[in-house]
Amino acid sequence: MKTTKQISSRDKTYLLMILPAIILFVAFNTIPLITGAVYSFTNYKGYGDFSFVGLRNYIDLFSDERVRNSYLFTFKYAIIGTILINLLSILLAMGLNSKIKGKTVLRGIYFIPNILGGLIIGYIFGFFFTYILPAVGKAVHIGFLENSILADEKYAWLGVLIVGVWQAVAMNTIIYISGLQTIPSDIYEAGMVDGVTPWKKFTKLTFPMLLPFISINLVLSTKNMLMVFDQIVSLTKGGPAQSTESISYLIYRNGMDGGQFGFQSANAVLFFIVIVAFAIIQIKITGKKEEQL
Amino acid sequence: MIKAKKVNNTNILLTIILILGCVTVLFPLYMAIMIAFKNPSEMTNDVAGALGFPSHWSFANFKEAMRITDFWRTLGNSIFITSTTIVFSLIVHSMAGYAIGRSMARKKSFKFAYFYIVSGMFVPFAILMMPLVKETAQLGIDNRLGVILLYVVFYMPMNVMLYSGYLKNVPLAMEEAADIDGASAWRTYWTIIFPMMKPMHATVAVLTALGTWNDVMTPLVIMSGTKNTTLPLAQLNFQSQFGTNYNLAFASYLLALIPILIFYVICQKQIIGGIANGAVKG
Known part of the structure; x- marks a missing residue:
């Protein structure tokens, strides 16, 4: 009798403890999410009257060139960025995890980009791309570097990519280092006795052991790269000629000031679906790989 | 015997490569510091104008x-x-x-x-x-x-x-x-x-x-x-x-x-x- 009473009072306490989180989450995540979804079926400008237009916005999304370009840019940026980030950070993690001098200091330095804000880093790199790099390009006569890459429709996305990768490598490296540390050293020692080549050692030993961490990092970095915003604001403002307009930036630009509240809400709903789809696909693929091994 | 040797040796070449690699991280910060301490008049159009040390370190900026x-x-x-x-x-x-x-x-x-x-x-x-x-x-x-x-x-x-x-x-x-x-x-x-x-x-x-x-x-x-x-x-x-x-x-x-x-x-x-x-x- 006493125990059941105690359990129920305990459950009441649990309920009380989760309540503040649930209230806040409903108020500032679920409600705006639903509101946004509702607005996506309207022609709301952000002010004044509006009416429901059915699937109109969604149909228009697929024929809108600016929207299509923003998706193409964001996908290109996220896919190439994610591959580069993970290649570089696996290499860097393996370097920082081997027998080297000054390990702690080196790790500390390589992690710095992660703690600095994307906006300010963007401004600093913006100066580098606009003034330093062209000067170097002129000095050594590399044609495409002689003008600022940020002012060139063809190359501006590379500038944004460099800054995004520069920042993200730090975080993923730390995760890979902690992954490498979970690999027991006697596995390597056994391999060494057998005279395995370094490449074989990587593909047969390190890579499979790292798979769970690769899976975490792929999902995290794809998600972050898809949501790119700060670097766009400080480096290119979406230009030149909208060649670096990311999805987040377009929604912000045209949804907040451009009188496209309803239309950009539809864009945001589509963006949400895309992010979830990317995550599910990646988890499925890496999950299958893990099962096979 | 071979094993013990491997464990004790630090990889000097790798250490050097990693130290050189730090430039990619520290260069933007170095550039920011050099420019922040300079007068606008010191910013000539060549790279040295931006990246060189300021003639005197000024906190005016x-x-x-x-x-x-x-x-x-x-x-x-x-x-x-x-x-x-x-x-x-x-x-x-x-x-x-x-x-x-x-x-x-x-x-x-x-x-x-x-x-x-x-x-x-x-x-x-x-x-x-x-x-x-x-x-x-x-x-x-x-x-x-x-x-x-x-x-x-x-x-x-x-x-x-x-x-x-x-x-x-x-x-x-x-x-x-x-x-x-x-x-x-x-x-x-x-x-x-x-x-x-x-x-x-x-x-x-x-x-x-x-x-x-x-x-x-x-x-x-x-x-x-x-x-x-x-x-x-x-x-x-x-x-x-x-x-x-x-x-x-x-x-x-x-x-x-x-x-x-x-x-x-x-x-x-x-x-x-x-x-x-x-x-x-x-």
């Missing part, structure tokens, strides 16, 4: 930048928003994580609550942004309080996941012993469990702090009309006043970076440990 961006007030805002967010997060998220962690296995409703909150991780800010601007304005919290509440919600999925995951390592025995002594679940939580989750509090605090301190988008859309701004947002707001005076602008950027760099130098171990911890547990 920093003084001017502090005046333009109202530095101390802006810094105060950033510190206030970040620290209040951390306090709220530690309390609200740890309670929720605890309640979920201890009930999820028995109760479907808590399991649902867990997946409901964690799925928020994949909701992009872009979809919430426009409705939130309206909502916070209607509630009269289009100010620092609103920004803080939004951060508590944005970091909730990750933090609740971390806390409830960590609880799997905290044995039930402690609570059961306290139960027998007749302590209420509420009391047990604050006196025994909450202090025991210290390592996770550190991880949560670090991850939440880095995210909120550097965030631009939320204060940009929520507080744009008010006088209050955060350090990163001030750099955006005062772009037009910096104009083409890069020396002034870079002094201001450095001022905005210094607080987090100091924090990093002091708590480097906790920060790197926290990140690694968060990813592995998550």
Whole structure:
């Protein structure tokens, strides 16, 4: 009798403890999410009257060139960025995890980009791309570097990519280092006795052991790269000629000031679906790989 | 014999390569420092003008930048928003994580609550942004309080996941012993469990702090009309006043970076440990 009473009072306490989180989450995540979804079926400008237009916005999304370009840019940026980030950070993690001098200091330095804000880093790199790099390009006569890459429709996305990768490598490296540390050293020692080549050692030993961490990092970095915003604001403002307009930036630009509240809400709903789809696909693929091994 | 030799030898070549690689990280900071201490007249058009040492180190740019961006007030805002967010997060998220962690296995409703909150991780800010601007304005919290509440919600999925995951390592025995002594679940939580989750509090605090301190988008859309701004947002707001005076602008950027760099130098171990911890547990 006493125990059941105690359990129920305990459950009441649990309920009380989760309540503040649930209230806040409903108020500032679920409600705006639903509101946004509702607005996506309207022609709301952000002010004044509006009416429901059915699937109109969604149909228009697929024929809108600016929207299509923003998706193409964001996908290109996220896919190439994610591959580069993970290649570089696996290499860097393996370097920082081997027998080297000054390990702690080196790790500390390589992690710095992660703690600095994307906006300010963007401004600093913006100066580098606009003034330093062209000067170097002129000095050594590399044609495409002689003008600022940020002012060139063809190359501006590379500038944004460099800054995004520069920042993200730090975080993923730390995760890979902690992954490498979970690999027991006697596995390597056994391999060494057998005279395995370094490449074989990587593909047969390190890579499979790292798979769970690769899976975490792929999902995290794809998600972050898809949501790119700060670097766009400080480096290119979406230009030149909208060649670096990311999805987040377009929604912000045209949804907040451009009188496209309803239309950009539809864009945001589509963006949400895309992010979830990317995550599910990646988890499925890496999950299958893990099962096979 | 061969094995022992391998273990003791440090890889000198690799060490050198990694030290050289640091240039990619440190060069932008070096450039920012050189430019910030210079007079505009020293900025000639060649690379040396920008990257060389200044003829004399002047703090004038920093003084001017502090005046333009109202530095101390802006810094105060950033510190206030970040620290209040951390306090709220530690309390609200740890309670929720605890309640979920201890009930999820028995109760479907808590399991649902867990997946409901964690799925928020994949909701992009872009979809919430426009409705939130309206909502916070209607509630009269289009100010620092609103920004803080939004951060508590944005970091909730990750933090609740971390806390409830960590609880799997905290044995039930402690609570059961306290139960027998007749302590209420509420009391047990604050006196025994909450202090025991210290390592996770550190991880949560670090991850939440880095995210909120550097965030631009939320204060940009929520507080744009008010006088209050955060350090990163001030750099955006005062772009037009910096104009083409890069020396002034870079002094201001450095001022905005210094607080987090100091924090990093002091708590480097906790920060790197926290990140690694968060990813592995998550």
